[in-house]
Amino acid sequence: MAVTPGRLAGLAAVLAVAAVLATVDSLRRWPDGAEHDAYARNLRQLQSLHHRLNDLVLRSSAGLTGSYDGLVATVDDIAAANARAAAPPAFLREPARGEILEFLASARASTERQAALVERFKTGNAVLRNSVRYFPTVAAESEREIEAGSAELAPEVRGLRFDVLRAVANPWQEGTLDRITARAEMLRASPAAGPAVLLTVRHASVVAERTREVGRYTRELLGLPARQHVAAMEARYTDAFGRALARGDLDKLVVALLVLASFSAAAVAVILRVKQARDDLEVTRAKLEEALALKNRFVSMTSHEFRTPLSVILSSAEMLETYAERWEHARRGEHLRRIQKHARALTELLDGLLLIGRTDAGHREFRPGPVDLDAVVAEVVEGQRPRAAGRVELEVKASGVGHPLMLDARLLRHILDNLVSNGIKYTREGGKVSVGVAWERGRAEIVVEDSGLGIPRADLERLFQSFHRGGNVQGIPGTGLGLTIVKRAVTEHGGGISVESEAGKGTRFRVTLPAEEAA
């Protein structure tokens, strides 16, 4: 496939379109900064919210915070952050998107459990802290009650009180809690226990039970995998974001390369086009130069061709003017005939030039009329006989066409005149020029044959070009227009001409003209 500017321009266009498509695609996949910021921040917040929730649970269970407002707010915030995490930014594609949403689903399931546990925790922890707070008051009352009556219970009740204190201080000690439960059972069964002691026992039991309960909830809450799921989400998201950025960088590179290739193709196309234009300009210049040279040759040739007969005419006229009265009739007649002959030759030359010029300008020069072909041929040959006289033999083979044909007589004369005079001109002494005419239905054929110099093969191509003279015609004068005129005349007539030639042997011109019978 040849590399043409057109193809290169097309390639440049294709590459440019590809670059645009690549850019659009890249922009589509490019992470939106605001969306990413919001989403990443939400995930980080979500993790810190889980931390905060665990922290608040521990503080509440230790009695370090008296209000559950913070804990409830954190539970609600986690739910809101989960909801926001369900809408990842647009740039996130499969499989990362699916994986992240799966992690989120696990995190949400865990979060639901978390919310339920927090409610149970608050309920249980409140009861625990209630009894813990109330215990000193009720323990003091039981002390008074024991001192008033049931002193035998004192060691157990006091032991119970200290165990409750221990349980508050050290909630992880199962032994303490077991002891409380055991003591409580024993004291409940004791008949000496009064209402204050029984109430103390009840609250001590509450402390033991609820400490265990709150411990269970706390441990489960702290062990929930929600935080890990969110951490996995964040890790996967960060990774996907990094990849999207890297992909964006790659996309930028691809787009840059496409743009570069497109520009290069366009540049090369432009260069080739300029080169082509320069070459065309060069060709045109050469043609113009040739035309100029041709014009110059024409001017010099034509002026010579015109000057020669004109000078003969002038000299004869001058001589006639000077010597006409002294010359005899025959000599006067000779000069007059000479004048006529050369004037006629000039006219013919002019006519031929005009034919070339007018057909160049696009004028139609074909004006057919009824013509006796044989008569015209005979006339032309007789007109040329003086030129051939003594040197070359002239022969005519008549057509035997008995009736007139529709031909342009003027064009016909140009054809015959030039072909025959060429034949005579370019044939050596002793040679022969023959003119043959034939007519077949609608077609006249004229063959002019000579046994002259022939035309070298190299000149055959340019035979009918203006001013072209064969490579072997040195020494023989000529305008180089003769065959041009023939060709124009043949073309105007709507016919064709062919030539066969062999250098040194001879040349045969064959002219065919469309010629209907004249009515």
Added chain:
Amino acid sequence: MRRAVAVWVLSGLSACARPDPGGAAERAVPAGQEDRTALEAPVTPVPAPIVADARRVELGRALFFDTVLSADRTVACATCHAPPTGVDGNRATALPGREPGPINVPTLLNVGLNRRHSWTGRFDTLEEMTTAAMGAKHAMDTEWTTAADQVAEDPARVAAFAAAYPDGVTDDTVRDAVVQFLRTLVTVDAPFDRYLRGEAGALTAEALSGWELFSEYGCVSCHQGVNVGGNMFQRFGVLEDYFAGRSPTRADLGRENVTGLPEDRHVFRVPPLRNVELTAPYFHDGSAESLEQAIEVMARVQLGRTIRVPEIRKLAAFLRSLTGKSPWP
């Protein structure tokens, strides 16, 4: 000359004081008093409401008092939640033309400070709660869509909504207007809040003793937070069965109505105690006519004891100190 400049510079520097951590401009912290508004404290003062858009609040306020929100245009929110208490008696008895309500009507004062709403804590947000109230047969018996249509019949209202909301009158904006108004119904500067902020003499001695008892008896374990309750669930009757000897009504089942779990039977949202002085009768069934009665019942079923009258009086004095300034315009 140099001394004057130094004085001038120093006084300028001292003017760049640290911002007031508590924030309230009207608070006076006399020397020697401590600011008790730490977040870890069981009870924190009511913050002043943040009004994002006064036009929306005004629209909500107008709708609150307008019967246009109900399907038959006879009932407004204010019919049951009337000023100055935000709750009018025990509307367990019915409004004319309606079925009786199932439960004691909670106050709307400070409702925006609650984290869970209604006796069963069924609703997490004000939007959910108001939607349920709109749909309740004993209340508005309608939907937001119908209400919005009825609101949109008034061109003045439509214009007002268009000015405040980009979407004009829709279900969401009508609901939002009501909710925005509800959020402004906070009672600030209760005597107890001023005490928390460190104001000397804000509480009477009796109320202060009541606060000590409230803490020592452990009441503050559940009735805590900025609204002294309203953010957790608890069984009504931890140490004693409140419902013993009676067949439970549907309302008595409490959160079992929400979760369906038997362990949630008789579990209720811990009621917020701010302005409790104004919202008799008490408990979900309205069975306690007075504060003193309610305190006695709570001591019995939650603590397992009968407390004496002087203690009851102190506790009641404390509870009365939770009454803040009326937010009703």
